[in-house]
Amino acid sequence: xxxxxxxxxxxxxxxxxxxxxxxxxxxxxxxxxxxxxxxxxxxxxxxxxxxxxxxxxxxxxxxxxxxxxxxxxxxxxxxxxxxxxxxxxxxxxxxxxxxxxxxxxxxxxxxxxxxxxxxxxxxxxxxxxxxxxxxxxxxxxxxxxxxxxxxxxxxxxxxxxxxxxxxxxxxxxxxxxxxxxxxxxxxxxxxxxxxxxxx
Ligand SMILES: [Cu+2]
Numbered sequence: 470x471x472x473x474x475x476x477x478x479x480x481x482x483x484x485x486x487x488x489x490x491x492x493x494x495x496x497x498x499x500x501x502x503x504x505x506x507x508x509x510x511x512x513x514x515x516x517x518x519x520x521x522x523x524x525x526x527x528x529x530x531x532x533x534x535x536x537x538x539x540x541x542x543x544x545x546x547x548x549x550x551x552x553x554x555x556x557x558x559x560x561x562x563x564x565x566x567x568x569x570x571x572x573x574x575x576x577x578x579x580x581x582x583x584x585x586x587x588x589x590x591x592x593x594x595x596x597x598x599x600x601x602x603x604x605x606x607x608x609x610x611x612x613x614x615x616x617x618x619x620x621x622x623x624x625x626x627x628x629x630x631x632x633x634x635x636x637x638x639x640x641x642x643x644x645x646x647x648x649x650x651x652x653x654x655x656x657x658x659x660x661x662x663x664x665x666x667x668x
Contacts, residue, residue, distance in 0.1 A: 517600055528607065546588075577607050
């Protein structure tokens with residue numbers, strides 16, 4: 470890093486102290502902004518009914534998502550899409566403690582159903598994921614190609630933490646770079662007249 474070169478060529482204790490203080494300050498800031506190491510403490514799905522990947526012969530009337538901790542009842546959404554790409558969920562889910570219950574319209578088409586959810590963790594971070602189940606009874610789907618990848622598009626694992634870490638890291642790099650540049654410029658400005666005086 471440029472900071473090291475800058476520091477190594479700096480023989481002036483006072484200014485090195487300034488740089489060190491700057492580095493300590495920016496490091497503390499970055500540490501404060503970055504979330505703690507066990508960053509994946511937000512709510513995780515522990516079970517779904519019908520089970521993820523299962524095949525059921527009787528059409529379920531609801532999907533129940535169970536998490537490892539209570540989730541917040543703020544703008545949670547569950548989207549259930551049938552083999553014919555028709556959405557079959559009935560309104561927003563009902564949240565009770567660690568469970569999100571999503572009522573379904575009658576499932577009349579056999580095939581694969583995707584279940585995508587976005588719920589807000591106890592710690593305030595949204596979590597999203599796409600699961601699915603198969604219904605073995607019902608009418609054949611209309612001639613629509615089943616595109617599970619496309620259906621899985623809106624839901625992504627992860628959520629808030631990754632972006633926050635990236636933003637904090639970027640901010641830290643910018644601050645350290647700006648600080649180093651400022652110290653470097655100030656030193657050059659001060660040393661120039663001294664060198665011209667023939668020291
Ligand atoms: Cu979280």
